[in-house]
Amino acid sequence: MPTGVVVVQAFLSDAGLPTLDNLRALGGGDILRALLNSVVLSAVTALLGAVFGAVVAYAVSTASPDGALRRVVSAACGVLAQFGGVMLAFAWIATLGLSGLVPTFLRDHLGADVDTSWLYGLRGFVLVYLYFQIPLMVIVFLPSIDGLRPQWREAAESLGGSTWQYWRHVAGPVLAPAFASSALLLFANALSAYATAAALNAQSTFILPLQIGNAIGSEVVLGRQNVAKALALEMVVLVAVIMTAYAWLQRRAERWLG
Amino acid sequence: MRTRSVRGATACAVALALVGLAACAPPAKEASGEAKKSSTATSAQAFGGMDALVAAAKKEGTLNVIALPPDWANYGEMISAFQTKYGIKVVSAQPDADSATEISTAKNLKGQGNAPDVFDLGQAVALANTDLYAPYKAQGFDAIPADLKDPDGKWVNDYGGYISIGFDAKKVPAPKSFADLLKPEYKGKVALNGNPTKAGAAFSGVVAAALGNGGSADDVAPGVDYFVKLKEAGNLVPVDPTPATIQSGQTAVVIDWDYNNAGQTKALAGKVNWKTVVPQGAVTGAYYVQAVNKDAPHPAAARLWEEFLYSDEGQNLWLKGGARPVRGEEMAKAGTIDKAAYSALPAVSGTPVFITEEQRAKITDYLNQNWQKEMG
């Protein structure tokens, strides 16, 4: 995997003179809060995205594998999974912003005045991120669901098992590792999303990628480029920790089941 | 165990090789005689006059500019005017980039044909990177006031403006001052162009708000307090304003440079009645900075671009976009200025405040410590 290693050196090479100052900056209150927010945001969107995405993927998998429905849904998911940035933010602002479609409709037709300023906070970010998280889950999880053999279900039924028992004891355990790995992918995906966040809320740096963006491209505060790299490193370490924990959990689970 | 250590050693070797590869740049192509002459020329005379400079630039055929949005200070027209006048193709990269990205792009693409030839930078970034510029004195350099240029011509101020409030006259009443924006008519409609710890326009916006609320360039706390109040009143929308958010009415009021708001008026003509006002008693100004990349892949074209920008024609084009060109006053005296455009600039009442470098450092510190905390 030579390409993978290229990425590793991406942040080793530019460090210049080794210093601990950048790492020390990570201890600042702002950054710790941003880290916490980032973890919460990524975890929530990964979990919700994984659950909803899995449901959609299952719904699609029950259709004929060569049918039009499946083609359309997987193509749509491929496109939407990579849809982000300024345009995604604008689409949501135009939908839910104070003068967006939905609040205007509610005001004009139902006389209800709604406050949608939550769109620019953590809750709004969750909603907007789900817009690319769910399709991503559908597309990476579909192959796993396709791996479920119809014969297994028939076997379960001929042994008198209910639908619930089939999911609990057969399909669930088979799909669990893929589900967890996909959720991890979603977590990383949300963790690093920058452009969408920057367009949605320019005034706050309450999540890590916004901190990085501010450190690397500021016209006002100079000399913080390497702090940006330290922040990126922090994100890498974060994911490494989560992956290790996950691998450890999986080994434990295997031992219990075995 | 053995295979593992062998594998580990291989991985280390590969990693080291990659780090090594990254550390050393490929050999630069040796500049030939003419290109070398162009890249060290400090004025048109060094080429042997304007005609020789034009000929050398035409031979290069291309000019790479960076971070010049077509709706910013009329750069769209500036670029097309340059192209038609000299027949040199202008490649405009990353029109939405910030000043820091201009510098990092120049460093990243050093030695490549698509590296930027010229910069248009915010003051702070410009002063921090002077070793990247080639000194060049375009026409009219001597007439520019000494505090607006580097004595050797490494950088020169190009155009400036004042912080202004742009608003959609159909959707909201006309504001006169920052205090007006706290009224309920502006609920969920006011946006600041960028984050003041990142973008120059927003930075000056906070300083202007401080001036308008009893503070000064030495004391910006009232400015931050003002935005906190604006947020608590529900008037501040934290989105990054774009023409699309303006047209859709999501950001019906935008605090930005007056030339940017003037640009919106032009871009949205027929769709939105966009007006600009410089707030009373809060006039904050700043200049942008022009510099030539010392590693410019098209050194002659870069220098011709500077000549064009500082010519009467170029200065008037900036003026047409609502920006105040650095040679403006001199041209007004000489009578060469575009009078219609000059009188169309928004009215300014009070003495403009320009931030000094010491003040900038202090404000930056204060914003770094307080803006995030207050804005959440």
Place this chain on the structure above:
Amino acid sequence: MAGSGVRRERVQRRMRWAVLAVAALFFGGPLWAMVVFSTSSPTGVTGATWRQLLDVDALSRTYPSFVEGVRVSAALAVLTVVLMLVLLVPTMTWVRLRLPALRRPMEFLCLLPLIIPAIVLVVGLAPVYAWVTYFFGPSSVWLFFAYTVLVLPYAYRAIDAGLSAIDVRTLAEAARGLGASWPRIFWSVITPNIRTALMSASFLAVALVLGEYTIASLMSRNNLQVGIFQLSQRTPAMSVAVSLAALLLCFLLLVLLTLVGGRRQRRVSAYPVHVEETS
């Protein structure tokens, strides 16, 4: 038995449409807002922006870099998919068969490009591209190296899901027992069995390449999104219309891809039968 199967099918069908209806509402809403915006004007609904966009002749004259961007992106998509498949599929199959201990590290390695934001990644890519430019020239097509790296996290997950769903080891051993060579096992046994996964991976790769802006822009290269951005500077309505059109274009392209992939599968599926016969 048959009764329960029919009933289940009915329940599944109902559930399918219910789920998809909710999803369509959620995903359609913002897109609809974009359509409304791109067709609105002070005097009512207008199709002016879209007419401008459909006037391809005028478009290619005023924006030559846009047309070039489309071409570059098409080439990039193909090259990225090919390189991604060539790199990942054999490696991952091999790791699964022979080096299961390396699975976790490899997964982490493949996730890295996703965790490091593109703005930081560019700093690392710059020296590499200094060499690429030195050897191959500055053409935007060479971006496919970088894009392959970017695609890795998504592609890895999709392909891994496919490989997990089949029993690679048993299949390989069986084929080996029948005297098949490794390349043949790989080509005739493994690949046809993970078709959905390969399609998913390619989908994501194509969608990513067609949607990528940050890296191309920061490296001053041209591609579809860079062209779109230049086009979108004209008017706000245009910027929204253009991104909608790009989504639609990408969508149609992917549907087309499923048709091509679907046809190939039927031809390939003859192989496993063939293997049985030779035994």
